[in-house]
Amino acid sequence: MRYRQTLRGHTYEFTGLVDVLAKATPARSGDELAGCAAESDAQRAAAAWVLADLPLTVFLEQAVVPYETDEITRLIIDTHDRTAFAPLAQLTVGGLRDWLLEQVVAPDGARRLREVGPGLTPEMVAAVSKLMRNQDLVAVARRIEVTAAFRTTIGVPGRLATRLQPNHPTDDPRGIAAGMLDGLLLGSGDAVVGINPATDSPQATTALLELLDDIRMRYDIPMQSCVLSHVTTTIGLIEQGAPVDLVFQSVAGTEGANRGFGVDLAILREADEAGRSLGRGTVGSNVMYLETGQGSALSAGAHLGTDGRPVDQQTLEARAYAVARELRPLLVNTVVGFIGPEYLYDGKQIIRAGLEDHFCGKLLGLPMGVDVCYTNHAEADQNDMDTLLSLLGLAGVAFVITVPGADDIMLGYQSLSFHDALYLRNVLGLRAAPEFETWLQRQGMADSGGRILPLDPSQSPLRGLAAS
Incomplete structure (x- = not known):
């Protein structure tokens, strides 16, 4: 027609x-x-x-x-x-x-x-x-109000959760622990402590899972952890008894693009069932963590629609949220500027795409977060990210991703710092996830209003973390 x-x-x-x-x-x-x-x-x-x-x-x-x-x-x-x-x-x-x-x-x-x-x-x-x-x-x-829960509750109005992302180029445990300490002291980690591993091997993934779970139990932190290995790796580790909280996978809006990620709906449903079978959540049972991003189908050459015509990347991104909605996830986030300027050229395009993705995800019933980020060869800078972060805070974003110093030294891109999340909480009166905030207050790391207190790391209740 x-x-x-x-x-x-x-x-x-x-x-x-x-x-x-x-x-x-x-x-x-x-x-x-x-x-x-x-x-x-x-x-x-x-x-x-x-x-x-x-x-x-x-x-x-x-x-x-x-x-x-x-x-x-x-x-x-x-x-x-x-x-x-x-x-x-x-x-x-x-x-x-x-x-x-x-x-x-x-x-x-x-x-x-x-x-x-x-x-x-x-x-x-x-x-x-x-x-x-x-x-x-x-x-x-x-x-729009959308909530999900595992050990913390995500998406509560008036709250802003964060993914603490302590990546390390060699998966060095002390480097990861140092990044965790930095983030926890600044109130990050209530959405998830999630590591992008340097290798997808089951042995390396297990070691990281055990590290995160040991820290969680030692300090009695109400948090969920995730090592972002391929979903099939995680399913295998669940079968072997590894301490898996959340099951991660990148997803896209066409069958062909998902095939490029090595998944289909059957595998994703199996992963959801496997994660839920462990019963590790305390306040909820949402176990999937899914990432998306405009341009993923095009980069896989799987973006053609009816009559062989190319479908625009934003429509295909929204279709990825149908996959996510099917899996009842704890977390979904668009990695909005990560793929590069070939797909979102500059700060203006990244800002618009981030607002679109967040709106579409929430309207489709997802606890939607955003990795407010850009690559170093894009026509964007941290001022653009400040603008997008502020707009997302006004829009009620469920969570954002935070890394030490806003610079991910393993993935090589720019995101948000722990201080950026504190800025947004402070100016908009937002608070951490309820269960995590209670823990921060119990540790003397936050006041009765949920505001993070300045602490000397040597006097922190977490002072032994980096040494471990």
Whole structure:
């Protein structure tokens, strides 16, 4: 089906739903690389006009990625909750935008947003996000409440959790312990203490898991740990009795891209069941930790949709959240600027993508976090990250990733420091996860209001950690 829109005497034509979605997307380098981006601002505006007038039911009738060849499409369509969708079934994409903004001020808006989430497909959510200003993305996301729990509770309104990421280039235990000490003293680690291992070997992963679990038990820390090895490695370690808390995997929005990660839905469901079978959670049983990022399908050459046309990277990213939603995770985060400037060129594009991803994930019912980050060859700097972090705080982000000094010395990219998370908590009055905050207060590391207290490391209750 072809769509046409005339603006200022010029008629723009779009070849099908995939083309409209791509051309309506705010400018980004990945879509230009894929050859699907709008050629001008006028063409982008025309596509947005067409998109705004499309009925939401179109997304149930026309697949962006073919149903017959893609298990993610089958998951989206086969699990669609038509009862939850019913209140919105008569709306267009533009009408959905208006409805969402109405819920920002409606007395029962949070409940209504939660109830319709299962009735929205990722493509619907991606489509409406393309029509929204940054402030719209912030305002609606802030109104949505999504929680999950393991040893701490994630996503509680008024709280900001953090992943403490003490990576080390050689997985040196003392280096990792030093990074943990630094982060814990500054109130980080309530979402997860997660290590990207230098090697994916079962032996190395087991050693790191045992290190983290020993520290957790020695200091009675209400935290969950994760070593970000491939999911099949972790499943094997669960079978061997390793102390696995969370099961990690990167996921994407097409079957082909997930195949490039070495996974499919069956493996991911098996991982979720294996993690839950251990029963290691104390306040909840959400065990999956999933990471996504715009551009992953394109980088795998698995980004083509109906009629072989390239699908824009933001729509494919939203489809990854269908995979995540199926697994009832504790944590999901987009690693928004990690893949590089080929996909998100500069600070402006990274900021926009981070707000889109957070909005789409929360609207689809996920406890959504963001790795506020960039690579050193992108046209971005820490000021851009300050802006994105602040906006995400206003939007009610569940958690962010923090590394010593904001510089990950193993992965070689720039993220947030422990102090950056403290800044956001302080200026917005946010607090750590409830269980973790209680522990900080019990250790004399936080006051009654949850504010981190300045401590001499030599007098800290954790003073033996780095020496271990």
